[in-house]
Amino acid sequence: MGDENGPGPAMRDENHSHPVDAAILEPARRQHGIVAHRELVSLGLSRSAIGRRGERGWLVVLHRGVYAIAYERDRERDRILDAAGWRPVRITWRQLTQTPDEVERDLRRMLRAA
Numbered sequence: 001m002g003d004e005n006g007p008g009p010a011m012r013d014e015n016h017s018h019p020v021d022a023a024i025l026e027p028a029r030r031q032h033g034i035v036a037h038r039e040l041v042s043l044g045l046s047r048s049a050i051g052r053r054g055e056r057g058w059l060v061v062l063h064r065g066v067y068a069i070a071y072e073r074d075r076e077r078d079r080i081l082d083a084a085g086w087r088p089v090r091i092t093w094r095q096l097t098q099t100p101d102e103v104e105r106d107l108r109r110m111l112r113a114a
Helices: 019-030 037-042 047-055 072-083 093-098 100-113
Strands: 034-036 059-063 066-069
Touching: 019 034, 019 037, 019 066, 034 037, 037 047, 037 066, 047 059, 093 100
Parallel strands: none
Antiparallel strands: 034 066, 059 066
């Protein structure tokens, strides 16, 4: 892909073929895998490009305007668990402490679907 979307979900955290994604990792590595919305915008990403990265699971919303980078090793572990019949679920501490009812609702919905 030659647009601001960058490569698809198979992207590796150590080998990015799209300059924007490699640029995103620079501040993320210095900040324990965390980037702010303003940093992503300053790198040239539009709101929709940021959203697409979130939909693919490459960016994970921690707080409004704060994202964590989902590294390939996490996605690979998720694929292995999924292949073994497990459904990986990620819950942030903020979600657990500030919106426990939403966490419970989502977990119950996932369990019903299983």
